[in-house]
Amino acid sequence: MSDCFINGIASISAQPTTDPDTFLEDIISHKEAIFRSHDPNYKEYIKPAAMRRMSKSVKMGVTTASMALNNSGVEMPDAIITGTGMGCKQDSEKFLENILNNDEQFLTPTLFIQSTHNTVGGQVALGLGCKAYNVTYVQGAASFETSVMDAQLMLSEESEINILVGGIDEIAKNSTLLHKLDGQIKEDDIDVIKLLDSDTPGTVASEGATFMVLGAETDKSLAKVINVETISEGTPLEIKASIEKFILNQGLSVEDIDAVVLGNNGDVGYDNYYNNLQSSIFSDKEQLCYKHLIGDFHVASSFGFWIGCKIFETNQVPAILKVNDISAKKYNNILLYNQYLGKNHSIALLQRC
Amino acid sequence: MAELREELKEKLIEQLSLEDVEVSEIGDNDPLFGDGLGLDSIDALELIVLLEKDYGIKLKDPKEGKAIFESISVMADYISKHRTK
CATH class of the missing domain: 3.40.47.10 (Thiolase/Chalcone synthase)
Structure with a gap:
């Protein structure tokens, strides 16, 4: 690619x-x-x-x-x-x-x-x-x-x-x-x-x-899109495995991920997809959410790309985005994950230029 | 006729979403297309529908609209002569 x-x-x-x-x-x-x-x-x-x-x-x-x-x-x-x-x-x-x-x-x-x-x-x-x-x-x-x-x-x-x-x-x-x-x-x-x-x-x-x-890269580049993947359906365990595989396929390991931007939307029926990741592979990562600010809609996940670019640009994370107490030492790799009603899962990896 | 002209101006503003235009800003003889109100071909189609829906006038040839929609005065004159409702 x-x-x-x-x-x-x-x-x-x-x-x-x-x-x-x-x-x-x-x-x-x-x-x-x-x-x-x-x-x-x-x-x-x-x-x-x-x-x-x-x-x-x-x-x-x-x-x-x-x-x-x-x-x-x-x-x-x-x-x-x-x-x-x-x-x-x-x-x-x-x-x-x-x-x-x-x-x-x-x-x-x-x-x-x-x-x-x-x-x-x-x-x-x-x-x-x-x-x-x-x-x-x-x-x-x-x-x-x-x-x-x-x-x-x-x-x-x-x-x-x-x-x-x-x-x-x-x-x-x-x-x-x-x-x-x-x-x-x-x-x-x-x-x-x-x-x-x-x-x-x-x-x-x-x-x-x-x-x-x-x-292509220019002097105005904000982030590199390493890869994007979508998955139509899957259980929380299957999605977790898919995310791990996605990270490996980029030549990285979970340890290389500095922060995760998640699409939690307060739906008690489906936030377990995120909770399962937050308490396992991302438990020691800085976790950020945004739908308590902008609500949910079908392309709300695009806001995750905006957040990733702003973090790379400013090297700062507004406290209102943070959902745990962990702060990354650096922001080189930011992983985005979103789903809606257990369907249309998306994984994206942004990297500092 | 003056009443019809005012009615047409109000309908134009509403139907064509001319949000920043006031009734008082549309002159009776101002051209509606081009340099005047700046309407375009999509607006012409909207006006053809407006004639039929509100005044019962069905244009057989859409090209007739060019002359009929010259100005508010011309439009009002045409409507008063041909309206069926």
Whole structure:
């Protein structure tokens, strides 16, 4: 596999994460089971004429793509690859409501155009005038990682290209409520900062977008993506074995891992996947979690990539991320692991450049 | 007719998500496309749907829209002559 470096990254989440000079310094304490992202001033990044039709996911995606490109110094990517679990839900719902309310007549084009999963990738390309490879992966909670894997494959064939890779998911009125009805979201509102201590089923839902520019090493490189792997299903023991094998396959041992970034989401039914690792192979590692800050959504794991890059950049870890008392002496190898409802497990290893 | 023109301006702002535009900022004779309000071809399709849904006017040839959607005044004039609801 050819080398794959993160040369720019930006994230919009339920916390203020768009200021490149801060790293989770001012934390917003959310008190609901469903909460929205903390938005930057989108007008600074998107022309008003273009923005008037954009739903939340498109605004988040176009803005973080612009920020990541800006960070990397790349003006025109050679490919745009996006991942999303649910796509543009807001416009899909409006379009379906129009079908119902107007007896399948008078359907307007804008909502239809913007109701597809690849809308964000398309809008980013339109804004840039980029006619290159443009693909969207819809792979549940592994959508973002699947996009990264595609980028890695492209870089293995052509190492000098720059690939814009992003993950986007948004809250929508009806479909998010459906997830509450089927138990994916907690029944009652909670103090989200205490999410990881929760002993109830379900998690908290939010939204966000992370884009990064992948390519060969440059003077702006933030991290090296050693490898990414996804596993559809497995028991906690099988996943533990897979992670050990993944680390060995990179020519490393568990001892070489300095910190782990885990996707614990306070769901008493599925956090055992993480607990099993935290109490065994990662018991002497610095353990970091983030969903008590940004909530959960299908591409929430992309925030782990942002955290990894920020740690390499600042050599600091905000206390709010730490879930044990161990502090790594150095941060050279950071392992990311995430799953959702026991499915779509993803493992990624980031290394300091 | 003045009432219809105001109604059309409000519908345009709502239907086309012209969030930063006020009714008072749209002149009766301002061009809707190009240098005026800056509408584009997708907006033209939205307006065709609006004519049919709200006023019962079905354009047989979408190209007719170019003349009909020239300005609020022209649109209001066309609607008042052809509306079925």
